[in-house]
Amino acid sequence: MKKGSQPTFEETAGRYIENAQLRWNIGHATRTIRDKRQLVVQELDDWEELREAGRQIKQKVMNSLDRYLLQLEKSVIKAGGVVHWATDAEDANRIITKLIKEKKETDVVKVKSITTDEIRLNRALENEGIHALETDLAELIVQLAGDEPSHILVPAIHKNRAEIRELFKDKLNLKELSDEPADLAEAARLYLRKNFLKANVGISGGNFAIAETGTVAVVESEGNGRMCTTLPEALITVLGIEKIVPEWKDLEVFMQLLPRSSTAERMNPYNTFWTGITEGDGPQEFHLVLLDNGRTNVLADETGRQTLHCIRCSACLNVCPVYERTGGHAYHSVYPGPIGAILTPQLRGLDDKSAASLPYASSLCGACYEVCPVKINIPEVLLHLRNRVVLHRKKEGGFRQKTDPVHLAMKFLARAFAKKSRYERLQKMGRTAQWFYEKDGAISNLPGELSKWTSIRDVKPVPDKTFREWWRER
């Protein structure tokens, strides 16, 4: 993707907010999941202890990521798998394309994987004449519509049943089809079953990889994950390097945290754990592609590093007041919502204007931190990134940046707030200057650059007597 080729959050968020149907769909979805999540989380009296253990395990992994990767590589090879390393999207796509071409295949089946969305794998394969069929119901809907996912867990949440019915009738050549979810699911089942049976190569992501044993986990609901990881002769799994956990035992923590935070179930219907190759059971060829694609940049930032703890549950999306109103598309990234607002800019770098706008797509209310199953302090990272964005602009911006009104105003305020006498003098000046703008005890109409602030909110005027003045008099 060309840097800066995407719009910023502010540029398009307004348009998504105005789409009433979209807002209803997303609002309904996020409310439903977060209420359900609350119930299954309350049920566990050791939830906080689980979160803390989850955080500690992930932190331990990040502190020795190279060692765990080498251990994983060794275990996977020992179990009969092949390990590939990819520095970026292009590297990964080249490896995967080559593997499929060696098998002379033109059609492959795919389990939903955001990591493969991140590297635009489907498009890269399409360019090489390989069709990757999405088999998760929502991903299939998105793929058939030529659309983009809008939620980590339920990517087609922006579409309602009537829209899906029309899409299936058109693309799957069905004459009769109702808009009942059960009938729509049945249509997908029949269409995909044929493809599962004939596919020779499956592609998946992975939720966890165990360094000690080489075991990879796919967590899912529909059974398409089991199909793709069991039926084909060869399986290619793309795994972000941060998805490692040290030991099998660690899954007793994550397999409690993830389902309850994600689908809001005690356990999601299917989990598959495979260790390399098993003779006579499942694929007889297994390739694991370890992907960096900016993750080591995230690791290099001590405050931002915790972003790599993310297990992609999407609980933070469902509680976010900003996501609930704009939906996922406004983020212009495969990682939307609060986690996307901190992950995307770190993965893509701050030269990317679209990504650099995301840390501002938040009210800093902190709900995301509260629900995060691995305790990522998202507000802390958001503020840290805002600071980095400003410093980056200053460094790159040259003279124009230095004379930018916002920058100058901030500098001025920083000076004013640094010393009591300056602050009080400024208050007095404000009291004199504000008479022109004050109306009924509020200022709603400031001039010039300041009008951006008052165009959407009122400012309280400086009172006749400030607290300090009142205090001194007593």
Add this chain to the structure above:
Amino acid sequence: MSNSRDQILMRIKQALGDRTDDSDDKIVREYNQKSNLSAEEITGLFEERVNEYRAVTKRITEDELPGELQKLCEDAGVKTMVLPTGINESWLSDLSEPVTLLRDQPDRLSKQELNECDAVLTGCFLGVAQTGTIILNAGPGQGRRVLTLLPDFHICVIRQNQIVRMLPEAIRKLDQTVSESGAPVTFISGPSATSDIELNRVEGVHGPRNLHVFIIN
């Protein structure tokens, strides 16, 4: 390729700078790992939680199993049933026409054959009461993963003493499977499901749409 490997490892080293050794980092595991429920309470909880996924459970004695199986096949119209290697033969004693039994041995059943079967009968490795989960580890009476995937009806038999209360207990019992044999492990919690369309739960997308669990006292 090895070039990418070196590059990534180098970037990680640079990113972490002068870190300290983590080998002494102990994870504080203060979450619940054991429970004091009685076997009867655990079984009751398991049954309740499996039912919540809209799977069917029935508690019976081992002697009743063959008759129950025959009745279930009749009621559900099961004509062909897949049997994994190592299935307990005494369970099958009452099964007769019109049910055809297809064994995955000595020749393995093809994907196509499995796809055309009505049902599959298996045992399992463990049950987890807390989450209503059945765990398969490809052991005797469970067979290859594909056997419990393509037929639309999964009939699973579990003994009361195979059910544990909590997930951590199950994970520890699986340690040997994963570390030593490396056999694949599958967690099944109710029938296949999706909530992708307006968050309406629909049972049965790709895996078996029906799950029936016999709990043997």
